[in-house]
Amino acid sequence: MNHDDDATPAWLRPAREELARRQPAAEQDAAVLARLVALQRTQRPRGAPASRDAPGWLRGLAWSGGALGATAALLLCAMLLLDPPGGGSGGxxxxxxxxxxxxxxxxxxxxxxxxxxxxxxxxxxxxxxxxxxxxxxxxxxxxxxxxxxxxxxxxxxxxxxxxxxxxxxxx
Structure with a gap:
């Protein structure tokens, strides 16, 4: 086996040189990276909720539905406290x-x-x-x-x- 200064075996040198020729230059790497960064800034992140894209009236409808449900639950609890089941006319x-x-x-x-x-x-x-x-x-x-x-x-x-x-x- 014949070794050079970089300690690469002689039988691997041709493959190493061909790989170096096929790799992109540093300028190409920087351009691809810049394009990816710009693309990520314009797109919605994968885990972000879709409600940000919903129109304002739809968000308002969702909030009002939740408020209506909470109010109904509160009224039901109040009715049960005032007149428990089986109590007839209360206490x-x-x-x-x-x-x-x-x-x-x-x-x-x-x-x-x-x-x-x-x-x-x-x-x-x-x-x-x-x-x-x-x-x-x-x-x-x-x-x-x-x-x-x-x-x-x-x-x-x-x-x-x-x-x-x-x-x-x-x-």
């Missing part, structure tokens, strides 16, 4: 049952209060019962869908005509 009917009795009223406040105030003349009956567990959700109580097939033990408060006034969950 007023719950106040008609004796404090600490655990009964959840199912009728308007006036009817329940009148029945309880009648005392012995209009007896109130307690009837043991088993309810489907899905009824807990209708009363506004926590409901576990994994145990939906299991019944729930409860007591029903009935007026003399047999109408259910309130329910107490025993499980």
């Amino acid at each position: 007023q009917a719950r106040a008609a049952t004796p404090a600490g009795s655990g009964f959840i009223p199912l009728v308007p406040e006036g009817e329940l209060r009148d029945t309880l105030a009648a005392g012995r003349s209009a007896a109130v009956w307690l009837q043991p019962a088993e309810l489907p567990r899905e009824r807990l959700a209708l009363l506004g109580l926590p409901f576990d869908a994994a145990r939906a097939d299991e019944p729930v033990r409860a007591e029903l408060m009935l007026n003399p005509s047999g109408r259910v006034l309130a329910v107490r969950i025993l499980n």
Whole structure:
């Protein structure tokens, strides 16, 4: 093997010289680089959102739609806080049952209060019962869908005509 000053083997020198002839000059490299930079400045970056190119009315429509959705969610939350599901007419009917009795009223406040105030003349009956567990959700109580097939033990408060006034969950 014969080595020159640049330590290139003799059998590679012809390939090296041909490669040097095929490579562009430094001026050509600089011109291509300048063209690429100018092209990148005029085009939108790959990750940039397309909404910058959207007309102003379309952006306004998107903002108003988002504001409308947020307002609807806020109103729904306010309604749930004011009158929770299963609460009938809010917390007023719950106040008609004796404090600490655990009964959840199912009728308007006036009817329940009148029945309880009648005392012995209009007896109130307690009837043991088993309810489907899905009824807990209708009363506004926590409901576990994994145990939906299991019944729930409860007591029903009935007026003399047999109408259910309130329910107490025993499980």
